[in-house]
Amino acid sequence: MPKIDHDTKEKILAAAEKVFHANGFKGTRTTLIADEAGISRTMLHYYFSTKESLFSEVLQNTLSTVFSHLKKIIGSNLSLNSLIENLVDVFADLLEEKPGLPSFIINILNESPQMAHAFAHSKQDTIPFELEEILKTAKQNGEIAENITGEDLIMNIYGLCSMPYLGASYIKVMENRTDDEMINFIRERRLKIKELIIKGIRP
Numbered sequence: 001m002p003k004i005d006h007d008t009k010e011k012i013l014a015a016a017e018k019v020f021h022a023n024g025f026k027g028t029r030t031t032l033i034a035d036e037a038g039i040s041r042t043m044l045h046y047y048f049s050t051k052e053s054l055f056s057e058v059l060q061n062t063l064s065t066v067f068s069h070l071k072k073i074i075g076s077n078l079s080l081n082s083l084i085e086n087l088v089d090v091f092a093d094l095l096e097e098k099p100g101l102p103s104f105i106i107n108i109l110n111e112s113p114q115m116a117h118a119f120a121h122s123k124q125d126t127i128p129f130e131l132e133e134i135l136k137t138a139k140q141n142g143e144i145a146e147n148i149t150g151e152d153l154i155m156n157i158y159g160l161c162s163m164p165y166l167g168a169s170y171i172k173v174m175e176n177r178t179d180d181e182m183i184n185f186i187r188e189r190r191l192k193i194k195e196l197i198i199k200g201i202r203p
Contacts, residue, residue, distance in 0.1 A: 009047055012037045017058050021100025024107030025055055059108070062101065067127065069094065074130050080138050084157070085194050091161040092190050096183070102162035127154055144201040153201065160193045 015037035019028050030051055034044040048054035073086045095101055131150030138144045164171060164186045172182050 008039065008043070012039070012044060012047055012054070013058060013061065016054050017062070017098075018100070020055060020058055021098065021104040024104070024111055025051075026107075026111050028055075030054075062098075062104070066094065070127050071130070074127070074134070080134070080143060081198055083134065084153070084197055087154075087157050088161065088190060088194050088197070091157055092186075092193075095161055095165055096186070099165050099168070102165045106166070142203060145203045148201045153197070156197050156200070157193075160189075160196065164189065 012033065016028075016033045019032050019036055023032070028051065030044055031041055033054070034041045037044065044054075048057070069090045070087065073083065073090055076083075076086070078086060128150040131153050133150075135144060135148060135150055135153070139146055139148075168182060171177070171185075172179075175185075177185060
């Protein structure tokens with residue numbers, strides 16, 4: 001039996017991420033992934049026997065990337081404003097690198113209730129609870145409104161950062177932007193997003 005070549009496996013995972021992000025689970029065929037990776041379908045199935053197993057590993061890698069970045073920022077003992085600004089930057093950087101991520105997540109939620117259930121119960125996703133502890137202190141100091149929760153904060157950040165990617169094709173056509181102009185538009189929104197969120201949680 002051939003040995004597992006980790007470079008080939010990483011190439012397959014990178015190709016699968018790109019194809020899954022673009023097409024969702026149901027719209028993806030293993031042939032597309034093999035073509036994207038530049039290998040035969042037989043070779044692909046040697047490393048991953050089913051599309052489900054490959055999808056599962058891509059999903060776990062995606063979640064691990066997101067959560068590890070966020071937890072590092074949350075554990076940095078920053079001021080609330082700096083924390084929010086850094087969280088926005090982390091999300092914005094991640095989405096610029098992986099622009100298909102928002103539609104990938106929506107595809108999971110729409111296509112597979114089982115995947116959505118696993119996604120919602122991931123033991124890695126403790127971000128809202130960790131933010132809640134930070135916000136308690138801010139509330140005690142009168143820095144933010146009492147009704148703001150960790151869930152509110154992270155959903156606002158993710159929603160504001162991801163919407164331009166979900167609506168990118170429409171926004172490009174509507175405003176007659178080139179690809180480069182679209183990238184600059186999204187980058188310029190970062191400051192506005194930070195200001196919106198910081199002002200929006202004030203008492």
